[in-house]
Amino acid sequence: MYSLLKFLRCAPFDEYKVWKAQVDNGSRRGGERLNILTRTLLLRRTKDQMDSSGKPLVSLPDRRCEVHRIKLSKDEKSVYDVVFAQSRSTLQSYLNRHEGNATDPRKGSNVNPFEKVAQEFGVSQSDSQAPQASSAVHILSLLLRLRQCCCHLSLLSKTLDQGPTPTPKSPCTGHASPPELFQDTRESTKIAAVLTELKAIAQGSDAQKSVIVSQWTSMLRIVGVHLDRLGLRFATIDGTVNPKRRMDLVEEFNTNAKGPQVMLVSLCAGGVGINLTGGNHLFLLDMHWNPALEDQACDRIYRVGQHRDVTIHRFICEGTVEDKISSLQEKKKELATTVLSGTGNSVTKLSLADLRVIFGL
Secondary structure: OHHHHHHHOOOOOOOHHHHHHHOOOOOHHHHHHHHHHHHHHOOOOOOOOEOOOOOEOOOOOOEEEEEEEEOOOHHHHHHHHHHHHHHHHHHHHHHHHHHOOOOOOOOOOOOOHHHHHHHHHOOOOOHHHOOOOOOHHHHHHHHHHHHHHOOOHHHHHHHHOOOOOOOOOOOOOOOOOHHHHOOOOOOOHHHHHHHHHHHHHHOOOOOOOEEEEEOOHHHHHHHHHHHHHHOOOEEEEOOOOOHHHHHHHHHHHHHOOOOOOEEEEEHHHHOOOOOOOOOOEEEEOOOOOOHHHHHHHHOOOOOOOOOOOEEEEEEEEOOOHHHHHHHHHHHHHHHHHHHHOOOOOOOOOOOHHHHHHHHOO
16 A cells, blocks of 8 residues: 555555554554545445436446356265365365464374375375375365365366376265266356356357356366356466457457357456457356456456346356355455455455355354
């Protein structure tokens, strides 16, 4: 904040001594001054704001959000439960050490949740790939894998160090054999739900296009495999696409009715700065801690130049960490207004309190 005030030459707070003494001094009064400064300097405009005559500042078509609540298959839930149980134990061990309550600081420090998954589902697990002692980074890594379980088990293949032809060691309940659970060509529960919606859109009377957003390029690649199988034309925008190629893809998607029907977009590479108003359906495959990033991704299609009604599709796997993340997102959105006015905590980071909620500790 001080660097901005210094750049803008907002006297007297652009003087470092004054800033430290009056604002950044750790006191309640300093926090109140920061709040007043922020409200004074911040100019914020949103799409739902009205002008003095009661008309919207920006005239846009309607937008609605559809939340698709789905349940993991029996096989997927089996893998998820194993990873969740071990991850929860690892987090508990970390919290005990962090809070100084552990009777044995080494207890649970070398737990590898994926070793048990590998044993139960018949894939190889090399010792060299075992996670390090539980730390904050390790905990977040485990949580990442749980989120990936909700999308497609193939995303775990590197973690499990799966060989090209693994031999099952024990049978797995359900119709799919254990190796098939981790294949890209397998239609996961979430992908099946997405494909159902895409088929309904394709069968509509008017030609409509869709944008699919994921945090992971590996997930976009898997989706591409299934779009190929359905015969749906698609293009991909991620970090590997150069600016010239990106502009060409966006132009074709927005203007060519015979061009790609679906645009696959990486949340980090394509979540901001591009115009995809050629599509009016947006699919959020996975959930991010920072809901503002998802809102920015939705604004790729809901912006000036959009002439169709927009539908945002969110997919939440019931009984998983996605349920908890959804609740955390709502709380963070409530805090966002406070943060923008200069008070409150950051809504972009994951705290220990958030981890406790997610794992029920």
